[in-house]
Amino acid sequence: MAVVEELSEARALLGELVSSASRAIVFTGAGISTESGIPDFRSPGGIWSRMEPIYFDDFLASEEARLEDWRRRFEMRKLFAEAVPNAAHRAIAGLVDSGIVSDVITQNIDGLHQRSGVPQERVIELHGNATSAACLDCGHGMGFDDAEALIEREARAPRCGICGGLVKARVINFGQAMPIDEMERAERAVRDCDLFLAIGSSLVVYPAAGFPLAAKAHGATLVIVNRDPTDQDDAADHVLRGSIGAMFEPLTVS
Template identity: 60%
Template sequence: MIDPEIRRFHELVASASRIVFFTGAGISTDSGIPDFRSPGGVWDRFKPIDFGDFMASEEARIEAWRRKFETDKSIRRAKPNIAHTVIADLTDKKKGSCVITQNIDGLHQASGVRGDRVIELHGNTTYAKCLRCQTRYALDPIRKAFEKSGRAPVCECGGYIKTATISFGQAMPEAEMARAEDETRSCDLFIAIGSSLVVQPAAGFLAFAKHHGAKLAILNRDPTEFDRIADLTLHREIGPVMASLAQGRAALENAEEP
């Protein structure tokens, strides 16, 4: 007999016509990327470098790039897991309208979600940008130059080059926030997956979705402060729940075949 909570999750997805997926670090742990807040994670080992310090200090810029390359191995070898691929499948079949993500690992795009359907609220760590002219840079040449010189990279225009992520003290990206708000306003089901939902203003999208009439489902191992307003909360491991969703859809499609 199917678990009642899992059945309810399947029913919510089946009845929805426009789903927004909101994802946090928990969705990528099965891909080998540690949660920043977990013991042994980046924030447990390093005090975050404020954006103001990055801009003001060559020493801070060098330290930021040193940390980047030291912690980059897990992201470079990571592959999408079942949760990523199920979301990609639903988005490809037009059930999912978009993915709003707090993650910076690029795994949603790697799983097959079109780039224009992924809204990255905290940027992307798989490439870099000049903070002045916005020129995009691949990381490998920067890594090689950094290992050789020990100097923080600088663009030809004179601007500082930084990973394309949003740092502490850096303004949230206005275009992405506006797009995320529009998508949230238009959805009929908002599914938050693998997020502690403590980072604002991003976490505010859940209340915004409910205010505009969407159903709200939360899939996260630990309780969150938004559980009280959710239509369904699943305090489960993400992989098995998302795998069950894929299996349920496959069974339904096979049953519908003549």
């Protein structure tokens, strides 16, 4: 493992690695979005240090938990709407457009990769997306404005207009099963890549955090780009530490 903290050196190495890759995968966590003004979940001062997560079983069992979950989603919607994709998001979108990056696997729920220009079909959202909702029973979609109106009118969490099931934001809560299709897509992408860029992730949340090590086991060069050390640094071929946006800025395609 080689740790690079000097910005110009990190930029140069990142450029070399990307230009020599034939099929790269990008894997992102909350750290890529903090520079867009979205706080992360696990660092000191992050979201989970200020409030306890709502578990999926609690959402199913408790109307109070459902209403609190929705209250948080509405707050996040405002935060996400005000956020703007940063240089790292834009650089990744350019790499996808150029064909160097085949897929973007993300733990984030903010939709900033899509807003930066990455096509939806190239984004694999392991933990869902906080910008839309769906019925847990039949899968019928519901917009946040409609959900908010139902809560105000009925004083309870929204129910599906088709089957009457509970409607929930398309976010994977603690204790909720990971999305099968997305996990399978990520596994296929990992098997086929020759460069795996893990960006802005603490790499502690499994099963998502298993993908960098799986890519390494399949022969890919593993690069970790993060502000702070991670538990997987020793397994990486290269570790780049510092501002993620600053490191990726020279790769940005305008």
